[in-house]
Amino acid sequence: MRDVAVIAYAQTPNVRTERTRNEVEMLMPIIDEVVQKSGVPRQEIGFTCSGSSDYIAGQCFSFVMAVDAVGAWPPIMESHVEMDGAWALYEAWIKIQCGEVDSALVFSFGRSSMGETAETLTLQTDPYTMAPLGPDAISMAALQARSGLDAGVFSERDMAEVAARSRRDALSNPEAQLAGEFDPEALLKSPYLVSPLRAHDCPPISDGAAAMVIAADDTARNACDKPVWIRGIDHRLETHQLGSRDLARSPSTALAGEKAGVGQGKVDIAELHAPFSHQELILKQALGLDDDVRINPSGGALAANPIMSAGLARIGEASRQIAGGAAQRAVAHATSGPCLQQNLVCVLEG
Amino acid sequence: MASTRPPGDDGLSAPHILEYAYKRSLGKVLSRFFTGLRDKRIEGVRTRSGRVLVPPSEYDPETGESTLDDFVEVGPGGVVKSWAWVGAPRKSHPLAHPFAFALIELEGADTALMHVVDSGDESAMKTGMRVVPRWSDETVGRIQDIAAFIPEASA
Numbered sequence: 001m002r003d004v005a006v007i008a009y010a011q012t013p014n015v016r017t018e019r020t021r022n023e024v025e026m027l028m029p030i031i032d033e034v035v036q037k038s039g040v041p042r043q044e045i046g047f048t049c050s051g052s053s054d055y056i057a058g059q060c061f062s063f064v065m066a067v068d069a070v071g072a073w074p075p076i077m078e079s080h081v082e083m084d085g086a087w088a089l090y091e092a093w094i095k096i097q098c099g100e101v102d103s104a105l106v107f108s109f110g111r112s113s114m115g116e117t118a119e120t121l122t123l124q125t126d127p128y129t130m131a132p133l134g135p136d137a138i139s140m141a142a143l144q145a146r147s148g149l150d151a152g153v154f155s156e157r158d159m160a161e162v163a164a165r166s167r168r169d170a171l172s173n174p175e176a177q178l179a180g181e182f183d184p185e186a187l188l189k190s191p192y193l194v195s196p197l198r199a200h201d202c203p204p205i206s207d208g209a210a211a212m213v214i215a216a217d218d219t220a221r222n223a224c225d226k227p228v229w230i231r232g233i234d235h236r237l238e239t240h241q242l243g244s245r246d247l248a249r250s251p252s253t254a255l256a257g258e259k260a261g262v263g264q265g266k267v268d269i270a271e272l273h274a275p276f277s278h279q280e281l282i283l284k285q286a287l288g289l290d291d292d293v294r295i296n297p298s299g300g301a302l303a304a305n306p307i308m309s310a311g312l313a314r315i316g317e318a319s320r321q322i323a324g325g326a327a328q329r330a331v332a333h334a335t336s337g338p339c340l341q342q343n344l345v346c347v348l349e350g
Numbered sequence: 351m352a353s354t355r356p357p358g359d360d361g362l363s364a365p366h367i368l369e370y371a372y373k374r375s376l377g378k379v380l381s382r383f384f385t386g387l388r389d390k391r392i393e394g395v396r397t398r399s400g401r402v403l404v405p406p407s408e409y410d411p412e413t414g415e416s417t418l419d420d421f422v423e424v425g426p427g428g429v430v431k432s433w434a435w436v437g438a439p440r441k442s443h444p445l446a447h448p449f450a451f452a453l454i455e456l457e458g459a460d461t462a463l464m465h466v467v468d469s470g471d472e473s474a475m476k477t478g479m480r481v482v483p484r485w486s487d488e489t490v491g492r493i494q495d496i497a498a499f500i501p502e503a504s505a
Contacts, residue, residue, distance in 0.1 A: 019361050133494070243454075243464055
């Protein structure tokens with residue numbers, strides 16, 4: 001295996017509605033920033049891979065237009081996944097492991113404000129047995145929360161504490177969207193949105209984008225003072241039928257975590273892509289994280305959830321913690337599909 | 351790149367509706383399932399390990415192996431394994447008044463079907479409650495042939 005490191009990361013501030021900038025205009029400044037920070041000359045970056053969804057953008061081939069933000073002349077080698085940018089990172093990592101390139105630019109973008117996000121996400125459910133009933137993202141997450149509550153895996157109080165901690169941590173993240181001091185007791189007095197979920201258990205609707213440069217071996221060492229090494233990365237998937245899964249647990253996260261080597265050393269911090277409060281509690285258990293692991297110092301997806309970019313942002317935020325000296329070893333996680341259907345786990349070290 | 355618009359100018363926006371209408375073949379397993387619904391009968395399929403999947407699929411998600419050509423009639427009643435109360439239905443929802451999305455394990459099945467429960471009020475919902483289907487007036491071979499499940503007690 002080649003040693004591959006995150007050598008630069010940047011993201012836009014997350015906002016409720018990015019009305020005056022299109023995707024290319026959102027991406028250009030952060031791609032410029034990340035390429036400059038990486039120390040690798042733009043034309044020497046071997047591969048470009050992006051993650052986004054036309055369903056979220058409300059536009060056909062939106063990812064092709066986004067290439068304008070990179071600059072495609074002289075010709076570049078480029079690919080795209082209709083997934084969160086974390087999976088674009090996975091493709092780039094594979095490309096480097098195959099020895100085809102030594103560095104890659106990874107980026108992703110999501111303007112969730114363009115449509116009715118909770119209903120757009122219905123379109124990823126089974127088109128015959130589920131989608132015609134219109135299960136929206138919040139209702140599906142609520143089915144999962146009830147499963148965990150009934151199974152005694154967590155309580156509504158635990159969920160409120162996750163929400164309060166996330167939004168308190170977001171106060172020190174200038175790029176977060178939803179931050180503030182909340183009292184879990186007061187949160188529990190608010191009405192249900194879709195029972196058993198209250199508004200605080202759900203993510204904000206966010207527009208945002210993220211970009212990252214990764215590089216192998218000496219390319220990383222020469223370009224960067226503090227490369228953040230990807231020591232393991234793996235992703236696993238569960239069936240699309242919610243009723244065939246144990247929603248109170250996340251076996252796919254547990255398996256990906258094991259394959260990525262989460263348990264092979266002390267974990268200082270974890271950035272978990274948990275758009276709904278209870279999902280953090282399920283993920284924490286699946287990854288076997290102790291109570292002393294600091295979870296989501298960035299505020300996580302409860303503070304900013306640009307769909308298609310929030311997973312890559314977890315890896316980026318974790319790499320920042322290590323590059324900044326706040327952590328030596330971190331776990332980052334990204335999810336896709338309803339109720340944590342697919343999960344990617346990445347172990348990072350300084 | 352900084353916006354060229356003056357501060358406070360949010361720009362104009364206009365609705366843009368994308369549709370992508372298409373027809374797809376159901377395949378032999380789901381064809382059987384939906385033909386059954388048309389006839390007000392719910393069928394699952396047996397896996398090689400003996401479990402009954404409802405809704406049925408061509409493969410066993412646990413093993414990846416193909417399921418057997420062995421269809422099993424289940425239900426029509428079942429037990430609510432989880433539920434989410436929707437107090438303010440969306441336009442995309444099948445009922446216009448408050449209802450629950452639910453995972454329902456039908457009698458004789460080993461997995462749960464996602465559907466809706468029309469119980470009138472959240473206080474009538476409970477994990478473990480028994481429900482039965484309320485069929486649509488006209489059944490044509492689609493998941494909405496079951497208009498909703500209702501509490502067995504009120505059936």
